[in-house]
Amino acid sequence: GGIITQTPKFLIGQEGQKLTLKCQQNFNHDTMYWYRQDSGKGLRLIYYSITENDLQKGDLSEGYDASREKKSSFSLTVTSAQKNEMAVFLCASRTDSGNTLYFGEGSRLIVV
Amino acid sequence: GDSVTQKQGQVTLSEDDFLFINCTYSTTTYPTLFWYVQYPGQGPQLLLKVTTANNKGISRGFEATYDKGTTSFHLQKASVQESDSAVYFCALVSNSAGNKLTFGIGTRVLVRP
Numbered sequence: 311g312g313i314i315t316q317t318p319k320f321l322i323g324q325e326g327q328k329l330t331l332k333c334q335q336n337f338n339h340d341t342m343y344w345y346r347q348d349s350g351k352g353l354r355l356i357y358y359s360i361t362e363n364d365l366q367k368g369d370l371s372e373g374y375d376a377s378r379e380k381k382s383s384f385s386l387t388v389t390s391a392q393k394n395e396m397a398v399f400l401c402a403s404r405t406d407s408g409n410t411l412y413f414g415e416g417s418r419l420i421v422v
Numbered sequence: 423g424d425s426v427t428q429k430q431g432q433v434t435l436s437e438d439d440f441l442f443i444n445c446t447y448s449t450t451t452y453p454t455l456f457w458y459v460q461y462p463g464q465g466p467q468l469l470l471k472v473t474t475a476n477n478k479g480i481s482r483g484f485e486a487t488y489d490k491g492t493t494s495f496h497l498q499k500a501s502v503q504e505s506d507s508a509v510y511f512c513a514l515v516s517n518s519a520g521n522k523l524t525f526g527i528g529t530r531v532l533v534r535p
Binding site: 314341343345350351352353354355358360366368402404410412414415416 | 428431454456458463464465466467468471511515521522523525526527528
């Protein structure tokens with residue numbers, strides 16, 4: 311079986327700071343995702359990537375950048391952290407046939 | 423666009439109670455429907471999925487029927503245990519959305535011993 315590893319588990323930064331979350335998968339899946347989880351709002355898609363060097367905007371991409379330099383890794387950057395962006399960020403990859411997503415454990419962003 | 427509605431934010435039950443979580447969806451094409459479960463401190467994981475209308479998915483005592491007529495995919499379990507306490511997300515992917523899954527807001531289930 312494979313695993314999705316997100317680092318760091320907690321990311322603490324100051325308002326206005328650029329902060330980056332990293333995600334690695336060893337499933338060898340083509341498609342990867344970044345979701346934001348806020349209580350009462352479910353999971354909202356920020357960015358996804360269907361292959362190395364591909365980037366597709368989701369519904370919540372403003373204020374974020376993403377990078378997919380290798381098939382196994384997908385990083386997300388908060389370009390200027392704000393206190394209202396404190397949430398859990400979830401990385402996932404998708405089976406190449408079947409549409410099943412595998413998620414990491416999440417990274418919690420704290421802005422002070 | 424696609425949407426998924428879960429009306430219940432939280433459900434509180436006792437062990438051995440019947441669980442019912444409401445989920446309805448809206449899409450212009452033929453979706454695949456999912457239930458994901460998220461235990462504390464973990465990411466969501468697939469509980470069950472159904473690709474064909476009027477079929478039922480069953481997993482770990484949970485079941486959900488893809489009802490095209492009422493555009494619903496309600497989740498049920500006959501007898502819950504404390505270990506079923508988690509957040510449950512209904513989701514869909516449609517042909518028109520390509521690779522994007524749309525999730526509901528989630529229903530927190532708390533089962534008291």
